[in-house]
Amino acid sequence: MASHEAHIREPLIIGKKDYHQVTEDITYPIAGKANKYWWMAFTVSFITMCWGVGCLAYTVGTGIGVWGSNKTVGWAWDITNFVWWIGIGHAGTLISAVLLLFRQKWRMSINRSAEAMTIFAVICAALFPVFHMGRVWLAYWVLPLPNQFGSLWVNFNSPLLWDVFAISTYFTVSLVFWYLGLVPDFATVRDKFARMGKPLQQKIYNILSFGWSGNARAWHRFEELSLVLAGLSTPLVLSVHTIVSMDFATSVIPGWHTTIFPPYFVAGAIFSGFAMVLTLMLIARKTLNLEDYITVNHVESMNKIIILTGSIVGVAYLTELFISWYSGVEYEQYAFLNRASGPYWWAYWSMMTCNVITPQLFWIKKVRRSFVATFIISIFVNIGMWFERFVIIVTSLHRDYLPSSWVMFHPTFVDIGIFVGTLGIFFTLFLLFCRTFPVIAMAELKSILKSSGDKYKK
Amino acid sequence: MSKKVIYGMFDDEEILLKSAKDMVSKGVRIKDVFSPFPIHGIDPVIGVPRTRLAMGAFVYGATGLSLAWLMMGYMLIFDWPMDIGGKPSQFFYMNLPAFVPVSFEMTVFFAAHGMALTYLIVNRLYPGQQPHNPDNRTTDDKFMVQINTDENKKTAEEIKSMLSSTGAIEITEKEA
Numbered sequence: 001m002a003s004h005e006a007h008i009r010e011p012l013i014i015g016k017k018d019y020h021q022v023t024e025d026i027t028y029p030i031a032g033k034a035n036k037y038w039w040m041a042f043t044v045s046f047i048t049m050c051w052g053v054g055c056l057a058y059t060v061g062t063g064i065g066v067w068g069s070n071k072t073v074g075w076a077w078d079i080t081n082f083v084w085w086i087g088i089g090h091a092g093t094l095i096s097a098v099l100l101l102f103r104q105k106w107r108m109s110i111n112r113s114a115e116a117m118t119i120f121a122v123i124c125a126a127l128f129p130v131f132h133m134g135r136v137w138l139a140y141w142v143l144p145l146p147n148q149f150g151s152l153w154v155n156f157n158s159p160l161l162w163d164v165f166a167i168s169t170y171f172t173v174s175l176v177f178w179y180l181g182l183v184p185d186f187a188t189v190r191d192k193f194a195r196m197g198k199p200l201q202q203k204i205y206n207i208l209s210f211g212w213s214g215n216a217r218a219w220h221r222f223e224e225l226s227l228v229l230a231g232l233s234t235p236l237v238l239s240v241h242t243i244v245s246m247d248f249a250t251s252v253i254p255g256w257h258t259t260i261f262p263p264y265f266v267a268g269a270i271f272s273g274f275a276m277v278l279t280l281m282l283i284a285r286k287t288l289n290l291e292d293y294i295t296v297n298h299v300e301s302m303n304k305i306i307i308l309t310g311s312i313v314g315v316a317y318l319t320e321l322f323i324s325w326y327s328g329v330e331y332e333q334y335a336f337l338n339r340a341s342g343p344y345w346w347a348y349w350s351m352m353t354c355n356v357i358t359p360q361l362f363w364i365k366k367v368r369r370s371f372v373a374t375f376i377i378s379i380f381v382n383i384g385m386w387f388e389r390f391v392i393i394v395t396s397l398h399r400d401y402l403p404s405s406w407v408m409f410h411p412t413f414v415d416i417g418i419f420v421g422t423l424g425i426f427f428t429l430f431l432l433f434c435r436t437f438p439v440i441a442m443a444e445l446k447s448i449l450k451s452s453g454d455k456y457k458k
Numbered sequence: 459m460s461k462k463v464i465y466g467m468f469d470d471e472e473i474l475l476k477s478a479k480d481m482v483s484k485g486v487r488i489k490d491v492f493s494p495f496p497i498h499g500i501d502p503v504i505g506v507p508r509t510r511l512a513m514g515a516f517v518y519g520a521t522g523l524s525l526a527w528l529m530m531g532y533m534l535i536f537d538w539p540m541d542i543g544g545k546p547s548q549f550f551y552m553n554l555p556a557f558v559p560v561s562f563e564m565t566v567f568f569a570a571h572g573m574a575l576t577y578l579i580v581n582r583l584y585p586g587q588q589p590h591n592p593d594n595r596t597t598d599d600k601f602m603v604q605i606n607t608d609e610n611k612k613t614a615e616e617i618k619s620m621l622s623s624t625g626a627i628e629i630t631e632k633e634a
Contacts, residue, residue: 019494019599144533153533157542162559169567176574183583184597188494191594210578211587214597217506218581219496224511225577232515232570235562243559446599447495 011454012106015292018455019446026185026438026445027192029288034435037287045427052421055414056131064134068411073397077415078132079247080389081422084272085125086167086244087265087385090237091273092118093174096181097233100226105452106301108444109293112185113284113430114277115178116437120429121276122171124422129163131418159246166243170236177229184222185438187212241269248392255335255396258323264316268385271309271355274302275381282375284434293440296369303368306381310359313388317356335396343408344395347387354384462607462614462633463489465592466626467600471497474601477624478503481605486612486620489604492596511580515573522568526561592630 017025034042059066069076092115099107130139142164144154154161186209193201212218245265248256278299285294324332339348358380362368367377394409433439450456468474475497478488488504491497500506531550534540539547546552578584596602603621607614618629 023494023598144529147538152540153538155540155542156530156534156560157540157545157553157556159559162563165560165563165567169563169570173566173570176570180574180577184495187589187591188597190589191591191597194594206589207585209589210583210585211589212583212597213589213591214492214494215591216491216493216497216500216504218583219493220501220506221509221511221577221581223496224509225573228512228515228573229570232519232566236566239559239562239566246559443495447498 009452010297012109012295012297012452013293013445013449014295014454016455017292017449017453019449022442022446022449023188023192025289025292026440026442027189029435030189030438031192031196035287038431038435042428042431045424045431048420048424049428050421050424052418052424055417055421056127059131059414059418060136064132066412066414068409068415070407070409072400072405072407073394073409075132075393075397076409077390077411077419078128080386080393081419082125082128083244083265083389083393084386085121085128085422087241087269087272087389088276089118089121089125089170089174089273090241090266090269091277092116092121093170093177093233093237094270094273095277096177097230097237100230101234104301105448106298108441108448109290109295109298110277110281110302110440111444112178112181112437112441113280113433113439114273115174115181116433116439117277117280117430118174118273119171119178120426120433122167122174123429124426126167126171127418127422127425159243159250162243163247166240170240173229173233173236177233180222180225180229181441181444182208182437183210183212184214184443185441186210187214188442189438238266241266253396254329254331255324255339255392258320260316260319260323264313264320267309267312267316268355268388271306271313271359272381272385274306274309275378275385278302278306278374278378279382280430282371282378284439288434288439290440293445296371299371299374300368303362303374306359306377307362307368310355310381314356317352331401335399338399339391339395342395342399344391344398347391347395351384351387351391354380355388358384462631464605464607464614464617464621465630465632466603466605466618466621467593467595467628467630468602468625469600469627470625471495471601473625474603475499475503477621477626478603480624481617481620484620485610486605486617487609489606489609492591492593492602492604494597494599494601497601511573511577514576515569518572519565519569521572522564522566523561525568526564527557530557530560 067076067078069078092111095107095114096111099111130136133139141149142154142161147153186205190202190205190209193205242262242265245261249258249261251257281294282299285291321336324336327333339345358377361373361377367373398409399406466477468477471493474491474493478491478500482488482503491500491504527550530553534547534553535550541547545556591597592602592604593600605617607617610617614631618631621629
């Protein structure tokens with residue numbers, strides 16, 4: 001069979017797959033029964049989720065006072081978690097949209113689950129701003145409603161309102177992009193159940209597949225839709241974290257109002273998103289038997305993006321330090337000195353170690369091609385990026401202009417419970433996704449099998 | 459001439475493409491092709507016109523941008539001007555820099571969702587729709603061409619022999 005790609009390029013899909021084998025491998029977790037590891041993971045995630053929901057209910061019932069936030073540190077764990085989750089939610093659409101425009105074929109093994117991760121992460125993120133409003137039943141006041149609803153028109157000068165528009169657009173567009181890509185694969189699952197003689201499952205997956213038939217006209221429109229949605233999603237991904245960073249950058253708090261924030265936050269978001277994708281994918285490839293589809297080459301490609309974005313983040317940290325000194329503003333200088341040597345020094349240096357030093361290990365080829373090393377470093381990056389937001393938010397706030405207002409922030413069990421609960425929500429949704437949805441974009445993968453599969457590649 | 463539908467099944471998209479080109483050059487009209495993934499190069503062969511979805515997306519995006527400007531101009535400039543941090547809000551253009559993020563987001567929102575809805579409508583995809591792929595293996599690893607005899611001058615027998623000589627592995631015939 002003719003090969004369409006340079007021979008020196010290593011195959012992306014190994015194990016001598018043909019089209020039918022791809023269908024069999026990807027639909028296997030859906031058609032089969034869950035093993036005990038899945039049930040164990042699901043039980044733990046589900047209990048954690050229930051604990052988080054309980055803490056949220058306690059917050060709503062009693063009030064925001066149950067959190068550790070105080071008058072000086074008005075934003076703490078909630079917004080830290082919000083920014084962390086939103087950052088994680090950037091990888092999926094980046095992988096499927098930006099890498100589609102750049103024609104990176106390796107995206108096809110990971111884009112489906114990365115997009116799912118994006119959607120679940122944005123759900124977790126959205127919980128925090130909604131619940132930090134306190135009276136969640138009035139959350140609809142963020143919408144542009146006429147004055148007689150109790151508030152004035154929303155303020156279009158406020159970055160917090162831009163966030164409402166950015167995140168709702170990002171969530172819905174990512175959801176549509178993901179689902180419309182799933183439609184042909186649901187049809188494959190439907191027809192697989194038809195061949196297995198299971199009418200109920202066939203019916204369910206037919207509803208999910210919207211009756212997809214896979215004729216030439218539909219595919220033609222499908223490709224056009226994917227391309228244009230990718231083109232629309234690319235600036236959208238960049239805009240979302242830019243706007244999130246403006247929540248801070250447009251304020252007058254020392255340590256927050258810096259013009260470097262938008263690019264720095266976007267790089268950080270991609271950095272943390274890729275780390276979370278790696279954490280999940282390395283588990284998924286083992287538990288769902290996807291070793292032939294998510295190979296060491298995929299991991300290496302993602303690690304290269306981690307080096308790039310991690311280095312951008314590192315440069316941004318150093319630039320911030322330099323500019324605070326160079327500005328000559330003593331409040332700025334103090335804010336940064338205090339970050340590194342004040343009472344939260346441990347958070348600052350955890351951030352520096354995890355985000356600046358550990359990803360540099362990927363310059364070594366052996367490290368970036370090792371599953372174990374990648375898994376450990378991805379966890380480090382996840383932790384480091386959480387600390388980054390904690391450092392930015394809490395250390396900037398805890399030293400007010402008035403020294404009499406200087407306080408420390410101590411999280412309560414509710415703060416911790418809600419954060420752990422969102423991890424539970426995230427993993428519960430992801431585990432359900434693994435069992436019921438095709439975790440790899442089968443149709444896309446089949447279309448590159450001849451150029452990138454080791455069965456056809458010479 | 460009796461109305462018949464002939465399906466030719468292939469197990470490789472490159473053989474199908476060659477066969478389709480061959481048959482079209484001999485004057486056969488191919489009604490449709492069913493495949494588990496897009497076959498690149500099949501559209502001009504069987505005469506699928508270029509879709510105008512992207513143009514639709516532009517129109518929806520322009521609608522979104524106009525609505526965003528109308529909304530913000532009405533709310534913050536015309537109906538209830540607010541003095542926020544002394545920022546000028548007497549005229550739309552003065553407040554425009556602050557309107558950029560929402561304008562962008564609404565443009566993308568309308569373009570993406572408008573296009574997605576149009577895509578579902580023109581492809582007739584909705585929950586509860588029944589699939590019309592002739593064989594359930596066409597979403598797995600088989601490729602199928604559909605030829606309607608009433609659209610062709612050639613007889614069913616001639617079409618079938620052309621299909622089998624160009625590599626079809628299974629040929630079925632149905633009364634339309």
